[in-house]
Amino acid sequence: MTQDSGEDTKQRLLAAAGEVFSKQGFKAATVRTICRMARANVAAVHYHFGGKDGLYSALLSEAFVTGLRRNPPDMGLPADAPAEERLHAFIHSFLLRMLGDGKGAWCGKLMAREMFEPTQALSQVVERHILPLSAYLRSIIAEILGNGISPEDKLVRQCSMSIVGQCQYIFRSRAIIDVLAPDLRFDEAGISGLADHITHFSLCALKNFSHCAQIAGTAASGHEQSASPQES
Amino acid sequence: MTQDSGEDTKQRLLAAAGEVFSKQGFKAATVRTICRMARANVAAVHYHFGGKDGLYSALLSEAFVTGLRRNPPDMGLPADAPAEERLHAFIHSFLLRMLGDGKGAWCGKLMAREMFEPTQALSQVVERHILPLSAYLRSIIAEILGNGISPEDKLVRQCSMSIVGQCQYIFRSRAIIDVLAPDLRFDEAGISGLADHITHFSLCALKNFSHCAQIAGTAASGHEQSASPQES
Amino acid sequence: MTQDSGEDTKQRLLAAAGEVFSKQGFKAATVRTICRMARANVAAVHYHFGGKDGLYSALLSEAFVTGLRRNPPDMGLPADAPAEERLHAFIHSFLLRMLGDGKGAWCGKLMAREMFEPTQALSQVVERHILPLSAYLRSIIAEILGNGISPEDKLVRQCSMSIVGQCQYIFRSRAIIDVLAPDLRFDEAGISGLADHITHFSLCALKNFSHCAQIAGTAASGHEQSASPQES
């Protein structure tokens, strides 16, 4: 019973911390708010996590694990599914992790914030979770680009950034988007629609990358260090 | 000398505030830090701007004006330049405003932060600066998509988000990118290269949007509220 | 010990606040002074009372309760004592509450100040403590005036003000009185003597109110809206 209560308090603290930290940021969030929401004493967070920093670190670790378990990057697709479908699943799960409104939706929000405003807890998360995710996305991109391009190629990296950028923008600029596209809803159907668009947009780009090379070249007014498929 | 000193202090405060606010955010930044950096008294910010809020508002307004003057969205291109070139200029100037290292480099950083963590000072900035910028970008996109599509079309709006998302990601996830792509430099040449890639990627997508429709349709596993060119 | 210490600090804060607030007024008094005097931390007042306002409110409530318990308006007289003796007890206890030098002497001082410079904490004190006191005094006055006059009569109200005014003046103009009547001592005997005088002065007035009516009428040079016993 004591143990239960102890673990229970710890979990309630983590849940509350997720909500508050993801909504207000590390600095703006206050330990008191978190503890009040978790129906715990102010001193509990220091007892369990050693302080505000410790709570945040613990939260960050759990955030990724929980988020990925809830919305895995392949969304249950078999490993041998077509690359196009796997890209769509990756994008869709990405959006769900960041925009989902259900309990624990803060996982992705917290990560997005961490990338923008990295704390010292970031590095371990990057190595443990982000790098593998990135590698997985790049393998999909390389497969779509074809021509035997390596997932480590600079072009693949850039395309990976283009895709992830589109996903994160939706969440990060939500305040702006609410003004620019007020009819956009972030319910399940809205998220699905966004995933479709981003997938469509990106596939169009990837599938035609070589054909359009000269156009970009022209538009780039001579700056030609931009990687092209033939480069590698 | 009085006038000079008066305006001077005000300008020094703005400069320091830009640096600190863009680096730490509104809440985490402290008036003391800003004043120390500006070699001004703590009370000066209240005298000149009426408080922390006022300083931030003034800064936000100036940030956009200064940034746009330094790197205008058309980068000096004639109004009748090809849409492709104007898109490239838009993207390039966007990156320069956010990534530039010169004095006032915080302009873009500040805006990116404001979009992620909007304060009450955001609304006026949106109306005065962001909406026109967005309209300009959409007009370019509509021209490239052709078929007489309206700049207000949902598809154009989504593509606009795709493009802006790619640009902002570069800045926003700098901490991650430093790990994912450690060879990326953010000097003039590096930024130019990034602009080329994003332009290329986006043009490939836009130019082939209709041809790829069925691919996205397949990948989207039946969710078809995603707009397609034929829709409008 | 925890409980003791906890309540102890709260009580020390109240005691110090009483001294400081009554001496300097709400605005001029500083939380830091109070805390220093109470050997407590600056944050303690916010922990226990929620802020300067809360401390003042709590103090005001306690002041009246403590003061009335220490010097009840009837001074232990039986309820059926003659009205004259009850009036004397009322006046005497009033002076004791305001001029007493013992611990908690600030009770009356605080109230006097509050009446002169009312804060938003006044209303509740008025309803809870002052109105009953006033009603009690008016019942005594009505009994002395006789003729079946109602305690709510305008004349009774005015006489009540005359009596309370005499009592409060002693305290309020202490600075002046020290000059005008330097031989006045505010020890137990001095206060008792003052109570005797005020009682005497007021009884003389009340007992002869009807007989003197024409005198006042003459002196009032025609302004006759002053209530007289016959009025009601």
Place this chain on the structure above:
Amino acid sequence: MTQDSGEDTKQRLLAAAGEVFSKQGFKAATVRTICRMARANVAAVHYHFGGKDGLYSALLSEAFVTGLRRNPPDMGLPADAPAEERLHAFIHSFLLRMLGDGKGAWCGKLMAREMFEPTQALSQVVERHILPLSAYLRSIIAEILGNGISPEDKLVRQCSMSIVGQCQYIFRSRAIIDVLAPDLRFDEAGISGLADHITHFSLCALKNFSHCAQIAGTAASGHEQSASPQES
């Protein structure tokens, strides 16, 4: 013209200071408020009066002179008027000085405040203005009491306090009175009525002081240091 403006500013500052100081007290009042009301620069008060303290001192001196000139204690009565009428005039003028709403009504308010919360500027005012006023009142009282009683007698002093106390109470406890006697108006007629009552009440007491002695003696339960007419 320069001189005019200078003197003008000085006068406007005094007028504004009177209003603000009398309404908020010395500490709570701010130089900025006064200067804004006087349409003068913040530094003007330091230039003309040497600081906040100096302004207050200057104001206090002027307050009494102006107030007494506006409402002299005899209200124009001939020096040989009956004592009863002179008492009424004294009381009436006292109330007018404190409760008047016209421009410059702050004179009395300021003095009342000063008596309650004496600053170091009080002493000179007491000697120059209050002592003569008090002596004048005592001469009236002594004349009414008759029996050749001296104006310096302890009884006369006490009666003087009783009368002044009634007058000041009306002003000082205005916040309470608004609750206890909400039908009381402080226009010219209301003030006149109050003056009538206080005069009436006091005359009744004074005229019958000797007759009632034994009553007070009884009520005073043995404390007999209260002065009686026969004593001196």
Place this chain on the structure above:
DNA sequence: TATGAATGAGGGTTCATTCAT
């Protein structure tokens, strides 16, 4: 003579943290 700009001390309040129980 008069003023806009700038100052430093101090205001109340909030915070993460620690202590004794």
Place this chain on the structure above:
DNA sequence: CATGAATGAACCCTCATTCAT
């Protein structure tokens, strides 16, 4: 294990004052 009480540093802001013109 857990908690209510207490802490001191730092927050933004306001003030009377002074400075340079």
